[in-house]
Amino acid sequence: MAAWARAVRGLLLDVSGVLYDSGGDGGVPIAGSVEAVRRIKASGLKLQFCTNETQATREGFVKKLQGMGFDISVAEVTAPAPAACRILKERSLRPHLLVHNDLVPEFAEIDKTNPNCVVIGDAAENFTYANLNEAFRVLIAMEKPVLISLGKGRYYKETDGLKLDVGAYMKALEYACDAQAEVVGKPAKMFFESALAEMGVPPQQAIMIGDDIVNDVGGAQRCGMRALQVRTGKYRPCDENHPHVKPDAYVNNLAEAVDIILQQL
């Protein structure tokens, strides 16, 4: 019946809004998600978690999820910071970092002396006037400014209200330097491709499951994957009328998606 679920060999799961809702003391699991992850693993399907989280190291992030009961390990997580580190090494780039304090350890092995690029993440309280001016000065001093942005989200919600996300500050620096950032993270094609490579599954045999119509669903589909939108997390009913992106299916939550997928195996 569910044609979209056929011939699947691997699943890519977004984390925030699919596995858990953030807020309060760090987050609460979405009903059925802990069990759903266990069932995927028991089924023999390949599984990779694909997140744009940049407020913590993968170690810290995984520990938080394990604390909620999820069966997850660091090697199963594709996140922007490690992907950025690979790019920095490949291109001999030495970053000036404008990121959250808790993300800094991800860059421990990267040479940061005499910077020849800027890496910007969701720096939150580190987005000060002084820090933004400093990142700008590093960029404008380059003949061709190199700005690497860990995602390009517009904003997100926390318990004390909406917050500007990294994309807004990326745009500020892009405009000031007359440059274009390289985005690492969803919806960048390379980012999905590296998650698929971790699983060893081609896009045609993989399904992305996320709550973000543009970054999760649209991004994965542009890589040739099928993509589901869950009606949890940041999902809004108006997403179902999105002018450009149409998921292969809607599901109420991760548990329902897993039910359908496992029935087809």
Place this chain on the structure above:
Amino acid sequence: MAAWARAVRGLLLDVSGVLYDSGGDGGVPIAGSVEAVRRIKASGLKLQFCTNETQATREGFVKKLQGMGFDISVAEVTAPAPAACRILKERSLRPHLLVHNDLVPEFAEIDKTNPNCVVIGDAAENFTYANLNEAFRVLIAMEKPVLISLGKGRYYKETDGLKLDVGAYMKALEYACDAQAEVVGKPAKMFFESALAEMGVPPQQAIMIGDDIVNDVGGAQRCGMRALQVRTGKYRPCDENHPHVKPDAYVNNLAEAVDIILQQL
């Protein structure tokens, strides 16, 4: 000889970089500029100062210039904040302000309760993470966000280094809200037109003199004015190869421009 100087009846002068250089204790007059302003006034030419300054009220700004010896009064200054106030009144807009503390008095007579728009200026130290999130929340709560920006400069130089200007923060909010700001100040056509209206001179009989190739020269020319670039202030030799904007003439400084113009009268 200087065809561009013929049939002129009014002059629009940019201020920072044309009359004085900022830095140190507020600024130093550019050689010959104090005398040049006096000579313009003695000649019978109409004169208006046209600035994007938004870190002080016009009163404070004029007082600083008078302290340097310039013959200038508040009524002779066209600045973004008073222009924004006219727009706010005309359209019954109640602003949430994200501006420099010293600019706030310009909005004293404007109703700011229950805001239905955001006005952003060069807020400098007021560009904090908390203040940017707050301005964003006001905008995103509107069905159609109204963002009025006092200029759209990329950056400027102070004695302690380069600083991001209002345009960068405008871009951040535009992206986060998926909205387009209305820019008040140079190079907006309406802004030049209001300065011309103050003088009662049509654009064909007016000359703009500024140090900014895009905001002063390009903006004024698009209004049908002639425009000179001075080789003072933020002028850089590479401006003379600008891909889109070509001034009607270059002059070494305001004094030289006034010499040539007065010879044609």
